[in-house]
Amino acid sequence: MPITTTTHLNFRGTAREALDFYQSVFGGRTVAVTYRDAGAVQNETEADWVTWGEVAGDNGFHIMAYDVPSHLPWNQGENPFFVSVRGEDAEEISALWAGLAKGATLVRPLEPAQWSPLYGMLTDRFGVTWVLDVAAPHHS
Structure with missing residues (x-):
């Protein structure tokens, strides 16, 4: 059975903008589910942040992203990937x-x-x- 790997990017409040940008470069379709959409709002200022998102194209391009909520630790780091x-x-x-x-x-x-x-x-x-x-x- 084949498997695939997909790069999953973590942001803090800019996942939708990043997904839209990558879609503009690579084409394909963007799907973004917000914390509000998922009924998982813990901080009202983050309700429209992305809890699950991806860009997938017929050319094989696929990337996923989400916004790490403020109650969880997040450090973009230096050259983590x-x-x-x-x-x-x-x-x-x-x-x-x-x-x-x-x-x-x-x-x-x-x-x-x-x-x-x-x-x-x-x-x-x-x-x-x-x-x-x-x-x-x-x-x-």
């Missing part, structure tokens, strides 16, 4: 890079690397570090 996006088409990867780069901090420019035709890393305006690359052909 990277989200890796790999494709075979340099134009597609370059277009995704251009979308994510809006308001981002460049870690490594998208350019040829020893192991990949294109490789780059950036930290987006939500503090998420993305690694984008073009899969190198494997030779036997």
Whole structure:
């Protein structure tokens, strides 16, 4: 039976904005359930925060996110994870890079690397570090 893994991002009050941004870059559909929707409001100022959300596209892109409520500990940390996006088409990867780069901090420019035709890393305006690359052909 096949399984999949999905990156799940944790925010504090910006999950919906982040999901909408990622949907604008990668396409697909966004689903966001708020604490109000779920009947789980513990702090009225957080009622419209996301308790469960995702962006999923027909191209295979899938990311999940939620807002950690204030009564729970949350520390975004420094480099706790990277989200890796790999494709075979340099134009597609370059277009995704251009979308994510809006308001981002460049870690490594998208350019040829020893192991990949294109490789780059950036930290987006939500503090998420993305690694984008073009899969190198494997030779036997």
